[in-house]
Amino acid sequence: MKRSLLLFFLISYLAGHAQDRGVLQGANARIFELSDITDTIQFLKLDADTTVRKPALIVLQGSLPIPLAIEYPSGYHFTSFPFALGKSTETFHILNISMPFVPLLARPEELSANGSLREVPTNYNKANHLQTYVRRTNKVIEFLRKQAWVEPGEIILFGHSQGGYVALKVAGNNPHISKIGLSACNPFGRFDQYIRRKRMEEQSGKISSEEAQAQIEEYYEWWRH
Template sequence: MKKFFLILGAGLFLAGKMQAQVPLQDSLLRMVKFKAYQIVEKRDTTRFYVYQTSPRPRHMLLFLDGSVPKPLFNYEYEKGQLKVYTWNHGEQHWLPEDYLYVLIARPGYAGVLSNAQIDSLNRHMPAVYLEKNSLDYRVRTADAVINYCRKKLLKDEGKTIVFGHSEGFNVVSRLLTVNKKITHGGLWCGSAMPDYYDFMIMKRRELYEGKVSDTLAARQLDTMLNNYREIFKDPGYAKPGSIYTNKRWISYARGPIEDLKQVAIPLYQIIATQDSNAPYESAFIVPLEFIRLGKTNLTLRTLIGGDHSLNTTSTEGKKVSHWKECFLDFISWSEYLIRHK
């Protein structure tokens, strides 16, 4: 049995069976066909999860999601039925059998969690998450996971695809300069410039839409610049109740375009025209810079009317998801490039 739920813009895929007591983590993961792995280092352990249907797959795909900390899996009992959910859009079900599909847990959010555990995390964010959350940390762990999978889980030198959505766009951009085994990169609904640049664009939009006066808009931008200045004055500060520390803001202060200009492998970028998180005024800097530099390794897709989660709104006012069609086009694009290189 499989159902679809929409939570925080992601799909939850369900499997169920009768169970009297809380099962072990491995058995919960088997219900959604994932397997847990870990890379143990001196001061850290990276936990990641792999979905595979072939005994020895040739290719791998790593998905790097956005900035909101959340678990990858959860479970609950409903009328005596044990149900396990995967917090993604279900890409693992749309891949050919010779692929690995890989997800990396955020610090403090690993495992298959109960609803009570998730509620607790929502009330009290794990200190380990705040301590480690940064661009450098996400890039380092993704690099380690790719190297592990290629060495121990893949059959041969097949494709290594990474794609990132939202903040994952920034992570992929930097990761591509670090891991030279990646063959294809996906840049979904992200910006070429730092976060605060996007915030300023969105504030100016309010002026153009008549929501604020020019005087107020200018004052708001001055406030943003002062806030940004204060962040750099105190890199170790963590604002109570915020999911972002100053260390996190500073780590993302360099625009992804500076990394992307160094990348030679094929890139696939999606821009959604109604994206309120990653404005197209910033996203289109990527193709503009590539044209200026004579780079030909970028494929651009534009979703007209799409929001940050690649949804459009029908004439009846209903949300229509385009995530699957965009993902399938992305995979077809990578397959075509392999056949015609």
């Protein structure tokens, strides 16, 4: 009984405390790891400094299993920022949360042409659903609220593509979000986007009504399975 209680309290403690892995060698960025019951949440902070209090801006990436940073001989390339950063780090602490079970760092030879991992972990496929991303984002928010370097009441979400759905879901239920931004996001979902695209191709004469309906039925069949 005592052993079970000790294990419970240990898991609870780890779930709420992040480990600062320090500065990414050769880059002005800092890596954090946040232990969770099901996996380890890794997140990247651009600008390694944690002495200045600023609003926190969490960027939520799209749907592909793309690592947050690619290690080239010349240095690191950060992949998941859908806007020009410019001098944004002077105003915000900018953070990016890794995909579940996808390494934060990778080398070019580990990636396919679209930037995603060549070999996708099985656990990623199992965890790749909205509830996972919402839970992980809320865990990071919980951590940020306790940091002296984060401006109280100023946690902002910016969701790109699939990350937009995550941002909307989190912001709708978490009272600690001050602002939200979206890019390349259809609030009705990806399949709605596919179907609208086929209907537009039909209306413009690019494909016939029969072709449009057949391709839409293929989407429905894929979704069912």
